[in-house]
Amino acid sequence: MEQLLKAQHVSKNYGDLKVLTDVNITLEIGEIVTIVGPSGAGKTTLLHILGTLDRPNKNTNTIVSIENTETTLLTDKALAKFRNQHMGFIFQFHELLPEFTALENVCLPGWLGGDFSKEKTKKALGLLKRLGLEKRASHKPTNLSGGEQQRVAVARALINDPKVIFADEPTGNLDSENANSLHDLFFELRDELGCSFVIVTHNKDLAKRSDRTISLKDGQIST
Numbered sequence: 001m002e003q004l005l006k007a008q009h010v011s012k013n014y015g016d017l018k019v020l021t022d023v024n025i026t027l028e029i030g031e032i033v034t035i036v037g038p039s040g041a042g043k044t045t046l047l048h049i050l051g052t053l054d055r056p057n058k059n060t061n062t063i064v065s066i067e068n069t070e071t072t073l074l075t076d077k078a079l080a081k082f083r084n085q086h087m088g089f090i091f092q093f094h095e096l097l098p099e100f101t102a103l104e105n106v107c108l109p110g111w112l113g114g115d116f117s118k119e120k121t122k123k124a125l126g127l128l129k130r131l132g133l134e135k136r137a138s139h140k141p142t143n144l145s146g147g148e149q150q151r152v153a154v155a156r157a158l159i160n161d162p163k164v165i166f167a168d169e170p171t172g173n174l175d176s177e178n179a180n181s182l183h184d185l186f187f188e189l190r191d192e193l194g195c196s197f198v199i200v201t202h203n204k205d206l207a208k209r210s211d212r213t214i215s216l217k218d219g220q221i222s223t
Contacts, residue, residue, distance in 0.1 A: 009061040032197040037216035043200045051166040088157030092169040096141040103137040106155045127155040147178035167199040
């Protein structure tokens with residue numbers, strides 16, 4: 001398999017608090033990797049650094065490379081553009097904008113990238129249809145169930161054809177039936193689209209199903 005992401009010697013401090021210490025991780029194209037560990041282990045911080053939402057400590061040995069682009073060398077503006085074009089994100093609380101419809105929420109990353117075309121809207125409708133939400137496109141988040149809101153968030157993450165999707169406890173706010181349905185969807189999308197997933201989770205079933213599980217403890221990878 002071809003390597004998509006490579007992170008080496010990643011450390012992160014917030015003041016005197018050490019959150020991550022010399023973490024190394026890789027991700028292959030089409031791979032689903034779960035990150036597990038107790039609360040406070042640094043899972044979300046690692047996910048945010050891998051997804052360029054946060055930066056690691058400055059160190060000449062530190063590398064966070066995605067699709068052969070060394071992201072730690074990019075300016076904030078260049079990094080935001082790269083993130084928009086190459087990555088998708090799913091969070092525990094979906095983070096949909098309440099004033100926008102489901103369709104508008106899905107289109108948003110495309111609009112942020114400057115694409116207001118009819119083709120982008122058509123693609124968003126196609127994603128909602130793929131996720132069984134074509135009849136809910138004009139509904140705002142408050143009129144959607146929790147499972148529907150999270151599927152809208154999945155469609156939003158896919159709109160710009162990302163090579164990798166970062167998910168932080170994506171089923172943590174769902175009941176078991178909706179959680180299992182969303183897990184199935186991740187694997188279907190991986191097989192259909194070839195995208196990779198990095199998923200922080202406490203869900204043992206999802207961790208068992210993933211291609212590889214990385215366990216964090218006290219800011220370090222434990223074996």
